[in-house]
Amino acid sequence: MPSRFSIQDYVPDYSEEDCAGALFAAKWPDGFRCPRCAHPQYYKLSSRGRQYECKSCAHQTSLTAGTVLEGTRTPLTKWFQAMFLMQIGISAKLLAELIQVTYKTAWLINHKLRHAIGEWDRERPLAGDLQLLAEYYGYEYHRYFGSAFVQGGLRPQPVVVGVSLDGAADVSHVKMKAVDGPEGDHPAVRGGTDGEESVERFVHLHVAGGEASGHVEPLQRGHHGRAAAHHAWLEVMRWLARTFGGIGPKHLQAYLNEFCFRRISRKEALTELIASCGSTKTVTYRGLVGARSGIRPIKWVFRHPARIQQHTG
Numbered sequence: 001m002p003s004r005f006s007i008q009d010y011v012p013d014y015s016e017e018d019c020a021g022a023l024f025a026a027k028w029p030d031g032f033r034c035p036r037c038a039h040p041q042y043y044k045l046s047s048r049g050r051q052y053e054c055k056s057c058a059h060q061t062s063l064t065a066g067t068v069l070e071g072t073r074t075p076l077t078k079w080f081q082a083m084f085l086m087q088i089g090i091s092a093k094l095l096a097e098l099i100q101v102t103y104k105t106a107w108l109i110n111h112k113l114r115h116a117i118g119e120w121d122r123e124r125p126l127a128g129d130l131q132l133l134a135e136y137y138g139y140e141y142h143r144y145f146g147s148a149f150v151q152g153g154l155r156p157q158p159v160v161v162g163v164s165l166d167g168a169a170d171v172s173h174v175k176m177k178a179v180d181g182p183e184g185d186h187p188a189v190r191g192g193t194d195g196e197e198s199v200e201r202f203v204h205l206h207v208a209g210g211e212a213s214g215h216v217e218p219l220q221r222g223h224h225g226r227a228a229a230h231h232a233w234l235e236v237m238r239w240l241a242r243t244f245g246g247i248g249p250k251h252l253q254a255y256l257n258e259f260c261f262r263r264i265s266r267k268e269a270l271t272e273l274i275a276s277c278g279s280t281k282t283v284t285y286r287g288l289v290g291a292r293s294g295i296r297p298i299k300w301v302f303r304h305p306a307r308i309q310q311h312t313g
């Protein structure tokens with residue numbers, strides 16, 4: 001993570017017009033379509049380019065309607081700066097400072113972007129040769145950074161890491177999913193191979209066709225593993241620990257998705273994120289803090305939540 005001064009210089013200076021153009025292209029990749037009558041021609045109603053009227057039926061529509069940005073009062077430039085910064089993966093606190101919005105706005109923007117990433121992820125199942133690793137989140141982080149007291153109250157969250165390998169054994173896709181399972185009630189064992197049930201469920205839900213079609217390599221958990229899935233898991237734990245001071249169970253899945261998105265899309269991350277934001281319906285604050293769709297209920301709880309210092313992502 002660069003220092004806050006250098007990262008400040010790094011935030012791009014977009015114009016509202018350029019952002020509107022990019023969102024337009026993401027929302028209507030084949031050109032404008034009236035949402036009511038599908039007519040392809042429109043009048044621009046506002047100088048800021050966020051309101052359109054259909055030339056055929058006079059239906060008025062907003063550029064952000066039906067996108068992740070729907071209903072926002074935040075300038076598009078700040079949204080696009082947030083999308084840019086998601087290529088790095090920063091906390092809401094730092095985002096608020098960098099794009100000059102309140103912490104709550106920054107938190108919401110980051111989570112709405114993660115919501116779009118969740119859709120991106122859902123449309124891309126794993127395929128081909130697979131590495132599968134049943135891991136626990138919480139255990140390693142607290143073992144290195146937490147007090148003995150905190151460790152005593154740990155209920156690790158089972159997570160399955162799946163990696164797709166292409167013909168040349170290069171990583172072509174990574175997914176990490178928090179899974180509900182009985183394993184979460186027991187302390188994690190290093191080098192253990194339990195978690196078969198979670199892995200089976202993971203394959204059913206996140207591999208194309210619901211079953212592995214290529215070679216499957218089940219991996220042992222632990223820090224000394226050298227497989228791509230081990231590396232990815234170590235990387236995500238470092239990121240969560242350093243950037244957020246660890247993540248609670250409620251939003252863990254959204255952060256895992258964000259990490260995998262970055263890991264896979266790399267140089268295309270910004271383009272992919274803009275496209276995904278333009279084609280994903282938004283989610284409300286309530287939708288975010290209430291039951292998150294597509295995420296299994298997580299049993300994992302700290303015994304003494306009030307005594308644990310948790311930063312909010």
Ligand SMILES: [Zn+2]
Binds near residue numbers: 034056058
């Ligand atoms: Zn129309």
